[in-house]
Amino acid sequence: MLSDRQKKILKLIVESYIRQAKPVSSNQLCKKLKCSSATVRSEMASLEDLGYLEKTHTSSGRVPSEEGYRYYVDNLMEAKKMNGEEMLKLQIIFHNQSLELSDCINKSLQVVSDMTSYTAVVLGKASHENLLKEIRVVPLDANHLIVIVVTDKGKVEHKNITLDNVSMEDIKKTVELINNLIVGTPIDEVSTKLEFEIKPIISKYVDQHQQLYNAIYNVFTDITNTDVNVVGRTKFLEQPEFDNVDKIRDLFKKLDDKEILQEIKRDDSNNIEVYIGSENKLDDDVTIIKTNFKTDSEDGTLAIIGPKRMEYDRVVSILEYLKENIER
Amino acid sequence: MLSDRQKKILKLIVESYIRQAKPVSSNQLCKKLKCSSATVRSEMASLEDLGYLEKTHTSSGRVPSEEGYRYYVDNLMEAKKMNGEEMLKLQIIFHNQSLELSDCINKSLQVVSDMTSYTAVVLGKASHENLLKEIRVVPLDANHLIVIVVTDKGKVEHKNITLDNVSMEDIKKTVELINNLIVGTPIDEVSTKLEFEIKPIISKYVDQHQQLYNAIYNVFTDITNTDVNVVGRTKFLEQPEFDNVDKIRDLFKKLDDKEILQEIKRDDSNNIEVYIGSENKLDDDVTIIKTNFKTDSEDGTLAIIGPKRMEYDRVVSILEYLKENIER
C-alpha cells in the first residue's frame, strides 16, 4: 500500500515523463511537494523497491516501470475531458447522417490519430464471424458487372468483375446456385465450399462455367480479410523513443501483419482496456488502449497504439467518446 | 566523349556501388581491368573532372554522381532480362481473366515492390479527367443502398449509403435528376455542380430531399481523389542510405501527399523515364522510374521509387514487362 505522498510522487513522475520523455529528478519534484529533495529521494527509493520506478543508470533520475504505468492507470489517473474543438471535429463526422458507419469510423480514426499523434486501428469482425447472407449481381454493360456480397451482420462488399461473352442467363443461374447452396457459410470458408460444392456441379447448369466460377472465386478471396484498418503508422516517427530505424522497421512490420493485429481483440470486455508494454503481444515498447464496440449493424474493436509514455488520460477519454458515438 | 576504358570503369563503379553501397576503390577495379591501380586512379580522376564521379572525402573511393548515374542509364546500362520465376508470379496475376484491370495492377505492384524492395506507385487519371457518365442505385433493404458511379473512361466506383425512411420513388427521382443534369461533368467538379444546380431545385421534385442530397454529395466527395496507390513505403527502411529517422519522416510525408505524387506523371511520353535525384520533384535522394500506360478502359502511370543507387536495369525491364501486360 502506498502512502498518499508516494502516490503523489508516482503520479507526478509518470506525468512529467509522459510530457518530457526525460528521467525525473528529485529536485524537479521537491518544488511541487513542499519538502526537500532528500525526502523525495528516499521516497523514490522505496517506490523503486516496490517496482514502480526505474533508473536508466545509477545516478540518473527515475522513469516509470511498466508496473508504475499500470499503477498509474489503475489508481492515479484522472479522467481528462476532451477539449471542445476536438469534440466538434468528431461531431461533424458522426452527425453526417448519410455516411455509413464504417466510413464514420475510418474518418474519425484519421482525426483521432492526427490529434493524438498516435496510431489508430479498427478491427472488424474477423471474416469467419460473418456469414454469407446473399450475393447479388448488377450488370453494367455487356462485359462488366458488380458482384455485391451481403453478410448476416449487414456488412456489404462489392467488387467489379469483367466477363467475356457470358450470357445474362448463365450469370443468373450461377448466382442462384450460390444463393441456394452456400448461404450461411462463414465468409472465409466460402472459397473452400465453392471449390468442393459448386465447382463439381456448376458445369451441369451453366455454359460459360469456367469463367464465371473463377470470377466469383476471386471476389471472395479478395473480400476475405478486409477488416483491419491502420491509420497513422508514421506517427511513431515523431516519438523520441522510436529514433532508430531498426526499431521502426520492426514495428512497421508488425503493424502490417493482420494476424498480429487481430490479437488486440483478445478479451471481449465492454470496457476500455490498457495493455502496457509486455502486456500486449505487439511490441514491448508500445502501449495499446482499446475498446470493443457493438452496434446492430457491425461490431469491432478500436485501438490506439503509442509509446508506453502515452497520454493515457487523454486517449482513454477520446476512446470513450468514440465508442459512445459509434454505438448510437 | 569517354574512352572505352573510361566507360568500362564508370559502369563497374556504378554497378558495384549499386550492389554494395560503398565507395569503390581503384584496387577493387584493377583486378577486373588487367591494369594497375595507379592507371585506374588517373582514369577515375578524369571521370571526376568530367562530373561523373564524386568522392565522399579526399581519400575515399569514388561514388557515382547524379551525372554518373545519368550517363550510365543513357549509355552504359544493358537490358537485364527478368528471371523466369518473377515473370511467372506476374503472369499468374495477369492471366486471371476475371480480375478487373485495376485489381491486376494493384496486385502486381505488390509483387513488384516485394521482389525489388522498392516502393511502387500507380497513378490513375486525375479525377478531373474522368467525366461522370451515369449514376445508378441498387437498393439493399429499406435503409441501405449502393450508389454506383460510372465514368466515361469506364471507371466504376461504388459506395454504400444509409437512409432513413426515404421512398424508392424519391430515390428514383433524385437519380434521374442527376443523370439528366450533371452527366458529362468532370468528377471533381460534381460537388460544385450539385451545390449550385441540384440543391436549389431538388426540393421541388423530391420530398426527403435533404437526406438524399447529403448522401449523394458524400458519395462524390469520397470518390474524388481515390486514384493514387502507393505500395511498399516501408521498403525504404531497408536501404542503408535511409538510416536516419528524419530522412524517413520527410520521405514518408511526401509519399503520403497525393499532390506531390501527381507530379510524377509530368510528361506523357510513351517510354520508360528515369528521374534521378534532383531530376525529380519528390526527393533528391531517390530515383523514380516511371512509365505511362494506356488501355481502352483506363490509363495511368506506374512508377518505382527507390534510392538513387537503384537497380536501374532490373527495374526498367520489370516496368516494361508490366506495361506490356497491362496494355493487352
Place this chain on the structure above:
DNA sequence: TTTTAGCATTCCCACTTTTCCATTGCCAAT
C-alpha cells in the same frame, strides 16, 4: 521517528585525442 543538509560517488554525455588504415595524388622510373 521523520526530515534535511552536506558530501562523496557514480556514470552519462559531449568533446577531444589517438591510432589505424584504406585510399588517394603525385612523381619518377619503366
Place this chain on the structure above:
DNA sequence: ATTGGCAATGGAAAAGTGGGAATGCTAAAA
C-alpha cells in the same frame, strides 16, 4: 601510356577527459 613507390589525407573506431546532474548515505535537526 603505364606502373610502383610513397607521403598525405581524413574518416571511423577506440580511448581518454572534464563537467554536471543525479544519486545514496550519514549525521544532525526537527
